[in-house]
Amino acid sequence: MPKILAKDMCVKLSGRRIFGSETILSNVNFEIKDGDRLALIGPNGAGKSTLMQTLAGILEPSSGMLEIEGEINALFNVGLGTRKESTGRRNMLLRNMVQGRSYKEVKDKLPEMIDFADIGEYIDRPMEIYSQGMAMRCVFAAATAFDPDILLMDEWLGAGDAGFREKSAKRMEELVEKSGMLVLATHHQRLSRDMCNLGLYLKKGNVAFFGDVGEAWDRYIEEGLRKED
Known part of the structure; x- marks a missing residue:
């Protein structure tokens, strides 16, 4: 049976634009099982893409645990690995x-x-x-x-x-x-509410909320409104 379990997972990245290393995801904890539909929500730069790449095996956790059971198909970058010189x-x-x-x-x-x-x-x-x-x-x-x-x-x-x-x-x-x-990374509330049962709200690389998708969106929207006040 498919399963994804993340426990105290952190992901650090380094590169020419980063002095040393930068923690992109910190202490991420969640578990989803067969039949679950998870919406990843949060502002740009929250860590959604990094989490997706880590789940796909493109990036590796720097610390903590990530356990995945089942075959994965990643559709967030369908052209990854394409050889342009090949047919x-x-x-x-x-x-x-x-x-x-x-x-x-x-x-x-x-x-x-x-x-x-x-x-x-x-x-x-x-x-x-x-x-x-x-x-x-x-x-x-x-x-x-x-x-x-x-x-x-x-x-x-x-x-x-x-x-x-x-x-x-x-x-x-x-x-x-x-x-x-x-696992759906999305900015569209209606799509994820219709399609998903769970929501993971990421903020600055941390899990701000994990649970019912409706409540996840309510938290996200409420925090956004508070910033505008």
């Missing part, structure tokens, strides 16, 4: 094999991915010549080909033409229904 077909294969799928398993799914992307003969041409819309179609088709235990999702689905947005939105709804758990 769309090959990128579909590589993306899913990197996720741990066997060559045969992915190859059997290829016709479905190619049909969904619907970019014609360009599927066998290098992605470096693709338009942004064509690239989005290709990587989205590959990223959503399999049903995950845990779905990590960000609000990036505005790309592409109207027809593709409608088709991708329908597939996302199906994925959410089939996945064991959902």
Whole structure:
């Protein structure tokens, strides 16, 4: 059964723009289980993206514990790992094999991915010549080909033409229904209230509230109103 458990988790980052290291997430504690739908909310810079990248395995906790059970599909950066010099077909294969799928398993799914992307003969041409819309179609088709235990999702689905947005939105709804758990980083209150049962309100890298999604939003909005007074 899928599960995510974070206990006293901290994430520190360092780089050329940071002198030494900077703590982005501090003492993060929460647990979600099979069937839970978690909305990550908070202002820009609160640590939502860092938490998503940590859950996806792109970043590692600096201290504390993060325990994840189940297969993860991260849809907040569908183009991550794309090789522009390779064809769309090959990128579909590589993306899913990197996720741990066997060559045969992915190859059997290829016709479905190619049909969904619907970019014609360009599927066998290098992605470096693709338009942004064509690239989005290709990587989205590959990223959503399999049903995950845990779905990590960000609000990036505005790309592409109207027809593709409608088709991708329908597939996302199906994925959410089939996945064991959902973690959604969002600024949209109505979307998360309708889709999620739990909310994690992050503020300056700390958990300001974890619990019912409605109460999480109430806390967030109340604090925002107090700042405006």
